[in-house]
Amino acid sequence: MLVRRCLAGDAVAWEEIVQKYNRRIYNICYRFAGSGEDAQDLTQEVFIKMYRTLKTYDVGRGAFMTWVTTITRNLLVDHFRKSKQDRVTDSMDTAPSEHEDAMPLSEQIPDKAAPPDAHVQSRETGETVHRALQKLSPELREAVILRDLQDMDYREIAAVLKVPEGTVKSRINRGRAELARLLQRTYRQVM
Amino acid sequence: MPGESKNGMQCAEFDLLLCEVLDEMLSGDRLEKFQAHGRVCPVCGPLLAEAKEGRQWLKSLQEVEPPANLVHNILVATTGLDTVRLRQPASAQPQISWAERMREWAGTLVAPVWAVARQPRFAMSFGMAFFSLSLALSMAGIKVSDLRHVDLRPSAVKRTYYEASGRVVKYYENIRFVYEIESRVREFKRATTPAEPGPAPEEQKERKNNNNTSGQPEQKQERNYSQGGDQPVLASAPNDPPVVTVTTYRRFV
Numbered sequence: 001m002l003v004r005r006c007l008a009g010d011a012v013a014w015e016e017i018v019q020k021y022n023r024r025i026y027n028i029c030y031r032f033a034g035s036g037e038d039a040q041d042l043t044q045e046v047f048i049k050m051y052r053t054l055k056t057y058d059v060g061r062g063a064f065m066t067w068v069t070t071i072t073r074n075l076l077v078d079h080f081r082k083s084k085q086d087r088v089t090d091s092m093d094t095a096p097s098e099h100e101d102a103m104p105l106s107e108q109i110p111d112k113a114a115p116p117d118a119h120v121q122s123r124e125t126g127e128t129v130h131r132a133l134q135k136l137s138p139e140l141r142e143a144v145i146l147r148d149l150q151d152m153d154y155r156e157i158a159a160v161l162k163v164p165e166g167t168v169k170s171r172i173n174r175g176r177a178e179l180a181r182l183l184q185r186t187y188r189q190v191m
Numbered sequence: 192m193p194g195e196s197k198n199g200m201q202c203a204e205f206d207l208l209l210c211e212v213l214d215e216m217l218s219g220d221r222l223e224k225f226q227a228h229g230r231v232c233p234v235c236g237p238l239l240a241e242a243k244e245g246r247q248w249l250k251s252l253q254e255v256e257p258p259a260n261l262v263h264n265i266l267v268a269t270t271g272l273d274t275v276r277l278r279q280p281a282s283a284q285p286q287i288s289w290a291e292r293m294r295e296w297a298g299t300l301v302a303p304v305w306a307v308a309r310q311p312r313f314a315m316s317f318g319m320a321f322f323s324l325s326l327a328l329s330m331a332g333i334k335v336s337d338l339r340h341v342d343l344r345p346s347a348v349k350r351t352y353y354e355a356s357g358r359v360v361k362y363y364e365n366i367r368f369v370y371e372i373e374s375r376v377r378e379f380k381r382a383t384t385p386a387e388p389g390p391a392p393e394e395q396k397e398r399k400n401n402n403n404t405s406g407q408p409e410q411k412q413e414r415n416y417s418q419g420g421d422q423p424v425l426a427s428a429p430n431d432p433p434v435v436t437v438t439t440y441r442r443f444v
Contacts, residue, residue: 011270018265026257040258044268051269129248148249154210169210176245177238183248 003064007055018047021065024150025072031145032076034134042079046072062159069152070160073142080138132182140175147172200228205235212239213246 002020005013025046030039049071057067133141146152146160147168158165205228211217212225229236307313328334 014270015262015266018262018269022262022265023254023257026261027254030255031252036255036258040261040264043257043261044265047265048268126252129252133249144245144249148246149252149254166207170206173206173209173238173242176243176249177241178245179248180241180245184244 003054003057003059014051017050021068022047025068028069028072028145028150029076031130031133031149032138032141033079034130038079042072042075045075049075063156066156066159069146069150069156073146073160076142077138128186129179129183132179132186135182136175136178140171140178143168143171144175144179148176200224202228202232202235205229205232206238209239209242213243 002013002017006017022043026039026043029042029046030036033039033042046068050068053071057064061067133144136144142161143157146157147154152160154165154168157168161168163171205225208217208221208225212222217225229239
């Protein structure tokens with residue numbers, strides 16, 4: 001309904017769309033890109049692209065939320081390629097044994113004094129987890145973000161990532177496990 | 192190993208069911224097989240524990256608050272309109288009257304002309320033109336104050352035109368009448384004058400020329416170019432030549 005009104009030239013409908021989805025898109029961008037500035041720029045780019053391609057949205061091909069998330073994900077991939085963060089990422093895609101002689105990832109994460117059990121909800125822990133999330137490969141990162149942070153179901157994630165559901169589940173499992181290992185190393189060193 | 196089968200379940204199947212187990216969507220016999228495989232498999236067992244821990248870490252992340260100006264920036268970047276402006280109802284917008292719109296429209300037309308007129312070179316040119324016109328009028332004896340009394344109504348202009356044309360026609364007719372009277376008087380004088388002895392041929396010729404008051408070039412007479420002036424005249428002229436009266440009309444164009 002909002003999309004139809006917006007396509008009919010209703011500026012208020014477009015503002016409602018922005019109000020409704022900006023928080024969600026900003027959070028996806030923030031968790032993926034890592035910084036608030038990049039997230040703000042990317043969110044604006046997402047809405048600009050949405051505004052220009054809104055007439056191409058087909059209701060029969062999926063929910064509007066899925067369409068919006070697909071646009072967001074595509075822009076995030078482009079942003080990732082431009083920033084070339086894949087050079088510093090480490091993930092389950094590479095065997096852990098290959099990096100045993102290299103500097104552990106935990107050293108790249110700032111030390112945090114608080115143990116995870118005691119301050120799970122604290123802000124510092126959140127920042128630690130957020131920084132560890134940036135160390136995941138983009139494929140694993142986007143999968144866990146859409147599943148565990150955006151609560152999308154596997155079918156929707158598969159539609160957004162354009163991969164089978166089995167691949168989605170496998171990436172989610174590996175992403176979660178990789179994140180846990182990164183954080184274990186971090187807090188093990190601290191203690 | 193991923194392809195290894197332990198307790199009736201392969202590692203690939205364990206990997207697929209891992210999400211459902213963490214979502215608490217698996218139960219019954221498959222859940223038991225899953226748990227049995229996880230207990231004995233050196234790869235899948237730790238994977239289950241790490242995936243569960245990683246999921247807890249991710250769930251602990253709080254949703255971040257977007258910047259306050261994000262919506263405003265998005266709307267400006269897309270529609271070019273401010274949020275506050277969009278929220279204003281149509282009735283709250285100021286109503287512009289028809290006269291004000293016309294004034295604005297006229298202002299847009301006059302503004303470029305006024306901008307040109309404000310330039311010094313235009314003012315200098317205008318001053319020079321005014322000075323020249325004033326000088327020409329004063330030399331012609333025309334007072335500007337008299338121009339104020341000129342009636343420029345269409346009927347008055349028409350009447351002025353007919354009066355001027357009438358004066359011209361009347362002048363022309365008067366001139367014609369005067370010359371005709373003069374010609375009649377001259378003819379009457381000649382008729383009343385007594386006959387005089389015929390003048391010498393040179394006097395006749397001079398007299399003939401004096402009678403020509405028309406100002407027109409002398410009329411050509413048929414001449415015999417084969418006879419010279421000193422040749423003898425075979426035909427004799429009468430002693431009393433007739434007086435030739437020439438009436439001419441001055442033509443006014």
